[in-house]
Amino acid sequence: MYVKRYYSFWMTIRWSKYSLIYGVLYSSVIIILYEITKIPFSLPWEPISVIGIAVAFFLGFKNNSSYDRTWEARKIWGAIVNDSRIFATGILSFPNSDLPFESKRKIVHRHLAWVLALKHTMRREKTWEHNLPVHKLQFIPRFIKEYSDGMNVEIEKYLSQEELENLKNLSNIPSQLLKNQSNEIGLLNKQQFISDHKLVRLHEIVGDLYANQGMSERIKNFPFPRQYASTGLWITYIFCGLIPFGLLDIFAESSALHYWLTIPFSAIIIWTFFVVDRIGDYSENPFEGGYNDVPISSISRAIEIDLLEMLEEENIPAPYEIENGFLM
Amino acid sequence: MYVKRYYSFWMTIRWSKYSLIYGVLYSSVIIILYEITKIPFSLPWEPISVIGIAVAFFLGFKNNSSYDRTWEARKIWGAIVNDSRIFATGILSFPNSDLPFESKRKIVHRHLAWVLALKHTMRREKTWEHNLPVHKLQFIPRFIKEYSDGMNVEIEKYLSQEELENLKNLSNIPSQLLKNQSNEIGLLNKQQFISDHKLVRLHEIVGDLYANQGMSERIKNFPFPRQYASTGLWITYIFCGLIPFGLLDIFAESSALHYWLTIPFSAIIIWTFFVVDRIGDYSENPFEGGYNDVPISSISRAIEIDLLEMLEEENIPAPYEIENGFLM
Amino acid sequence: MYVKRYYSFWMTIRWSKYSLIYGVLYSSVIIILYEITKIPFSLPWEPISVIGIAVAFFLGFKNNSSYDRTWEARKIWGAIVNDSRIFATGILSFPNSDLPFESKRKIVHRHLAWVLALKHTMRREKTWEHNLPVHKLQFIPRFIKEYSDGMNVEIEKYLSQEELENLKNLSNIPSQLLKNQSNEIGLLNKQQFISDHKLVRLHEIVGDLYANQGMSERIKNFPFPRQYASTGLWITYIFCGLIPFGLLDIFAESSALHYWLTIPFSAIIIWTFFVVDRIGDYSENPFEGGYNDVPISSISRAIEIDLLEMLEEENIPAPYEIENGFLM
């Protein structure tokens, strides 16, 4: 995500340059045709403005939904932070005094492996996402490295070699990691390190973690319905396609205003509507590995720091840094 | 659901062709009558545009509600994923060591039967749904087969013959399957394989599954209120019915613009409003067995894979594949 | 609720005929006065259209809120379905083997009495509801009978004569029925048929049932705030009252359009706005015993069927049938 106060005007223009360029080209073609043929193919503006209002409604709805998806994604990863802390304090304070500290440490480490595994699962490509090649994310070189290195580099420091090996052939690694947690807690109960009551409480927290994982997967795997996205796009095209005809009508009628003004003015209106459409489009998928993603790398790192400090470990990794205004 | 980035323009046109065709025909009739009779039956545009804004509001409300229904449906099935995992880990890790593994396996299998039975119940026809004959879903042949084969083929591999037989005469099979789970867990408690504390936790998870089932049934059995849907449709008809009269007024007044332009321009506006209306209409019922359904077949399959891997079984079914851009 | 795809156009017209008739009469009076007096009392359209947009906003807000009330009502009764199933499975599977089945059956039956008592409480008349005399609901004769027969006929089959007698003088029968459940469960605990742990779980479910009842009562007893409803109505009246003056201005100015067209055109716009207002008004109170009610009779019946099947009883009542497109 971007963390400065505003994207600069030039960043905005650069990001949306195609809308502007095509807007200029398209209106130019129409005006040149009009200049050449002298056929008065303009259209009245009033009905076009009614389409414009309908489009504005639809884009409002689309932006709202996209924002809700991003915000829900952030809420879910906020809940992952909370439940990670809750799980760790439970593991640290519940068992009998005779359980060796190393056993607790192992469970907390496996939890960190789960967090990092989930982070990487969230970044797999989906057919409806923008899927910008990761090496093009030039402003965030450290993210490129993390992404290219992949899941194993990050989780292997928190898991035994054997457990890592067993996970390899399974479909959903985070889901099976939580199953391992549940089994280990069940074993602590059978070995009488924790009572039934404490077991059930820990299983409830594992349940909350499953819920968080599932909700994050839901946002990832279920796009903003493509029928709505497509309709929004096509009616925006239609509205923008009609704009130069409508403006031509107004400019051509007026003696004072020259009809060549249709070109820049059309381009501005087209750009305004497209930038409002695109802003939703680029915020729809909060885990697609792009600049506007929910910053799950830095969130995961914050969880690592917090839990390792609870374990009073020595080598605490540093927090993620902002790169060129972006925090991933 | 459709999983490509956008429905192509031609798919959109094909899907909404009737709005376009009727729009052209209707405005043609009016213009031809005008041409023949020369009666100036046009209407002023300004009041029509106020109706247009009211219609845009209403359609915005309708689309919002339809989207919420789809999104809630997806949330519910996401919760079914989560609670299935939680239930399975509870069954696997709670009981005493002397409970044979086969007993645990039987309960997890019955759970998969519940998931699949619920999936099929969700696809029964309702009087307010589109009820497209299933064989017409030409792009998704595998779905046609699954639908035609019906519930029994899928659940019989996870249930004993006897239990299957007992279920046959009951009204709500998923509901009675969960009752069987509850009874079996109660029996494990009476046989002292699980303590009261663990029993209550498992009964709470069964309660969550009941809640998920009930919420899914609620979306299925309670339509977007027909009084709202009908009002939306009728006022859209009225607005679209007035459009050619209003455009005729504008075109006929202007010397430059020829009134025959009323036909294509009316058709475009009519199409725009109807496509916005229809998109909500086709997203209202997320389980009607159509192209825009929430993909409960692939979700159910993902649950099967996850839980069978937890049981460390051999024959894991393959995930659902995307067919021609659709995932069901 | 209506369960067909759309209310037919004529049903819609008949339901909203007063708006149409008064619209025609009112504009006719104005045009006739204009014709007689020749005073140019028209008003400019542009400011009227700004009022129109403000009214459209307000009606949008009102319809949204009405819909939310209906939808929340349906959610609550969906939760009643779920919690009924959860309660029944708890009662059936928790107690020791030495509790006679008849005791469990009695509790489940009392639960059904609670459901049916709550249904009838929901249908008492409120000063802000439409309070159409029930015998006028001509399309749903079976509902008329159920309504006229009243609560006792339905609940007496599920309660002992003594308990029924004791309830008679109490203010809130469903609330006291749940107190009886709570006391009976407390007694089972004191008699050691269920442990403290199971008792608490069952009391939690009773708590959920109390919450459902209370939420249903909240929707019933707290109307859409009358200050909002009244404001919506008065500004719609003002807007519609101004319409013929504004249209007269437009029609009278134009040479081609005859000002008598003001009458039908005014009537259409008035009707459109009123029908949008009325649709919210008729969906505001989801339990008023009207055609658009949330179908709590059929929901209650579905609970009866489900729970009686769990008890493996013989005489299972039939599901509610759709009468002339309505399910109550």
Place this chain on the structure above:
Amino acid sequence: MYVKRYYSFWMTIRWSKYSLIYGVLYSSVIIILYEITKIPFSLPWEPISVIGIAVAFFLGFKNNSSYDRTWEARKIWGAIVNDSRIFATGILSFPNSDLPFESKRKIVHRHLAWVLALKHTMRREKTWEHNLPVHKLQFIPRFIKEYSDGMNVEIEKYLSQEELENLKNLSNIPSQLLKNQSNEIGLLNKQQFISDHKLVRLHEIVGDLYANQGMSERIKNFPFPRQYASTGLWITYIFCGLIPFGLLDIFAESSALHYWLTIPFSAIIIWTFFVVDRIGDYSENPFEGGYNDVPISSISRAIEIDLLEMLEEENIPAPYEIENGFLM
């Protein structure tokens, strides 16, 4: 709250008379100045209508938020009803048989004291509320009496003299009453009348009551942010201030329409926008002791009746009556 179907037109006018009077006066001043000076200080209508649309959006947002505050307040007091019933059934059915009934009764009575104390706390004046002097609420004389009598008269019948005395110097009486409940339940546990399991369940319900109290205090103590309320008011003033200038432009241009019509027409538009603004303003604070309050007096009374009937007491107070269409 008002419980009739609609506020009559004259009640609405009387309530909003200042908007109407000032609207008439203001536009008259402008028209008279115009008449005297003959300076054409009119302004074009189109840009004013864009401001009007922006204002309509803002008022829509404000009304939505006000309504949400009222509705949330009602939900919270609905939850107080539910949790009161749940708490009472727990107190009545959990303890061992040897706990004297009088002890249970004392706890339930203290709960009623909490409900009534909270009700009175909710009605303290806040700097942002309307703070109409209570004796001016002429339509609801019984409410005036209850308000003037104050908290002590109502809670002293449910508390021992000693407890009442101890509470006097504390800042938040309802909060300390719940602490007393928690301590008393803790004592029952130490005296072995209730097990740990039951204690924890009762403490959870006390926790829910604390949550309800805190949420009610939140609505009371945190106004609709004054920066939004102020912005809404100022831009409505600006828009309304411009209206007569814009209408003058239209009326003065037209030969048929006389510019004196600006006065009544301006007044109508100004009144429409102000009444939409005021309706939100008067629904913002649901506990300010005004006509549109959430009816917490009658809700509290209903709780008293329900719980006293559960205790099978003799002297049950009567429900609140509707006074002149208002239920408080």
Place this chain on the structure above:
Amino acid sequence: MYVKRYYSFWMTIRWSKYSLIYGVLYSSVIIILYEITKIPFSLPWEPISVIGIAVAFFLGFKNNSSYDRTWEARKIWGAIVNDSRIFATGILSFPNSDLPFESKRKIVHRHLAWVLALKHTMRREKTWEHNLPVHKLQFIPRFIKEYSDGMNVEIEKYLSQEELENLKNLSNIPSQLLKNQSNEIGLLNKQQFISDHKLVRLHEIVGDLYANQGMSERIKNFPFPRQYASTGLWITYIFCGLIPFGLLDIFAESSALHYWLTIPFSAIIIWTFFVVDRIGDYSENPFEGGYNDVPISSISRAIEIDLLEMLEEENIPAPYEIENGFLM
């Protein structure tokens, strides 16, 4: 937050003076250029008004979201109030009689340290916030002092010197304080002052406190997405940049209206739209240490008072006072 009924008109103007000044300057430049060059560079108003409507939609969405952030922040701190009371009553009433009161007092005091530490953490500067230098908050001198004194002054009275020392090098002090609570409760359980059942309940409350902390951190650390904020700003600039051209078109055409009126009228419209934009911008970050913040200082103080009264302590601090209409 501001607690008077309305910001005065002059406070509003002063706060938004730049929008007004730049609006006047910008339109003056354009009119002077027009006066000098006589080039008719005006633009038609109708298309500009369509942009205006789109901008109004976008600002509506932005204001809604900002308000939701503020309101959620208030809800979270309301939940902190509730859970603080619940935690304290649990600590006071659960342990065996032989636990010295001093031990309970220590835990409640540590809880107050957590509240105050969280308050100070919430006020650290973020790159996207306004970051007004704190000494400029001239109306609230006591807040300036509290802010400058920092966290340690406030928390050291509630923590032992040793614990305070240990916290110093940790990244997230509130998070580690809750870990200390969890460990201490675990110790009470190992020392048999509280049963497993009570331990689990207290750990659940600690979990709720973690959730509150995490949600508060989420609001603080995740801004309203900058891509939306930036788009909103740029399209408002574009719309406002076009306004004088559009008004010039209207004024220049009319004989009666002089085109110099473009300047004040443009300024008013520009100011209206910018003030609507800015009001959202200033409510986006509810913890930035500004005038419109959620009042977490007074909320924290109320918690201190409530809990110290529960401990029956002598030196209860006074509630926060309103300074010049602001409560922080």
